[in-house]
Amino acid sequence: MSRPTILVVDDEEKMISFISSYLTNEGYGVLEASSGYEALEKLRSPQELGTIDLVLLDWMMPGLNGPDTCRKIRGFSQVPxxxxxARAEEVDKLIGLELGADDYITKPFSLREMEARIRVILRRIKPLQQSPSAAVAEPNRREADLIRRGSLTINLPNHSVSLHGQAVAFTPTEFKIVRTLAQSPGRVYSRLDLLEIALGEEYSGYERTIDTHIRNIRxxxxxxFSDPEYIVTVHGVGYKFGEAP
Structure with a gap:
C-alpha cells in the first residue's frame, strides 16, 4: 500500500521543516507550500492531482490566509x-469547522499528537484493504457494506456516497454525519450527538457547526432544499434521516 502524502502549508520555513522532517521519519510522503496560493497550485496541478491525502494548513499567512485557502480548497476538493x-479563540475554531476543516490543532503542539490526529482522519477516509481471497470468500459482504436509501447509496468501506448512480463528494465529517443518520432512519439525533460522532467530545460546545454541515450536505x-427528503429537521431536537422510498 502506498504511503499517504501530506501537504504542509505554512509561511514559516522553520515550521515547515520541523513538521516535514517528523512526518517523513514516520513514513509519510510530504509536499510543502509556503503560501495559500502555492498550496492551491499543488492541489490543482496535474502531477499532484489526487495524490495528496491530507492538508496541514496554517491559519495566519500573508496574502491568502488559512481560512480563505480552505474556502477555496472546498470549492474543488474534499481533501481533509x-x-x-496559534489562535485559540472559540470563534476561530468555530469558523474553521464551518469552513469544512476536519480538525484544529493549536500551536504549540506535540508532533506525536499531530501525527495521531492525521492517522485518525486518514483511517476514516481510506477504503478497508481486502485480500483477493477474502473478496472471493465473502461475496455477500459487499452488499452488506452498502446502505441504500431511495436513490442514495452509501458505501461504508470506501467512505463514498452516490446519488442516482453519480458520485457525490463529501468531506470526512459530512460522510460520518450522513452515515450515522442513514444507518438508523427515523431516529432523531441531537446536534451534540452528531458533533461527538463526527468530531469527538473535545468539540462539545460547537453544536451549531452541525447546522453548517447539514446545510452543505443538503x-x-x-x-x-426547502423540503428535504433525506436529512429532516426535528425542530427543537435535532435531525433524522427521512424514510426515503
Missing amino acids: VIFLT KKIESD
Missing part, C-alpha cells in the same frame, strides 16, 4: 484539512 494555528443530495 487540519488547521494549525446542497449535495436534496432535490428540494
